[in-house]
Structures are given as C-alpha cells and as structure tokens.
Amino acid sequence: MTTLDVRTIPPAERHPMIHDAFAELEAGDSLTIINDxxxxxxxxxxQAEVESFDVDGYQVEQEIPGKFVAEFPKRAE
Structure with a gap:
C-alpha cells in the first residue's frame, strides 16, 4: 500500500501526482490519499479514465475536519 498526503501540495499538482503514484502500483495494491x-x-x-481502478473497492472516511482518507484500489489481474 502507498500513502500520499496531498494536503500541502498545490491543488493543480495533486491529480497528476496521484495518477502517477497509482500507475506505479502493482495489480491488487491500493493507494491511500490523505486530502483536505x-x-x-x-x-x-x-472512474471515467482509469481502467485498472477498482470502483467497488473505493472507500473514503473523514477522520477529522480537514482530513479525508480515501482508498483507491487497483484491480487484481
């Protein structure tokens, strides 16, 4: 599992960084995003663009105000 805390990353840079990290995952692994x-x-x-994204395994939880933890799983092959 890989974790990215993007709360301090400028918003315009977040999505490309997240997509790159997800692309590096092995099949069946998961990317955890910590966001504001x-x-x-x-x-x-x-959901629309990443074929290997396991939509059914996606989870998100607000731990405290300003801290959301989301799991982006990659499908097992």
Whole structure:
C-alpha cells in the first residue's frame, strides 16, 4: 500500500501526482490519499479514465475536519 498526503501540495499538482503514484502500483495494491476535502472529483475522474481502478473497492472516511482518507484500489489481474 502507498500513502500520499496531498494536503500541502498545490491543488493543480495533486491529480497528476496521484495518477502517477497509482500507475506505479502493482495489480491488487491500493493507494491511500490523505486530502483536505472529500475527493469526489478525483473519484469520478478515476472512474471515467482509469481502467485498472477498482470502483467497488473505493472507500473514503473523514477522520477529522480537514482530513479525508480515501482508498483507491487497483484491480487484481
């Protein structure tokens, strides 16, 4: 599992960084994103554009205000 805390990354740089990290995952692995807001736009982007994204395994939880933890799993081959 790989974890990225993107809360301090400029918003314009977040999605490309996340896509790159996801692409490096092995099949069946998961990318954990720590964000300052619920990553709905990122979820929809992955759902539409990333064939290896396991939509059914996606999870997100707000741990505290300003801290959302989301799991972006990659399909096992």
């Amino acid at each position: 807001h619920e990553p709905k736009p990122l979820f929809y982007e992955f």
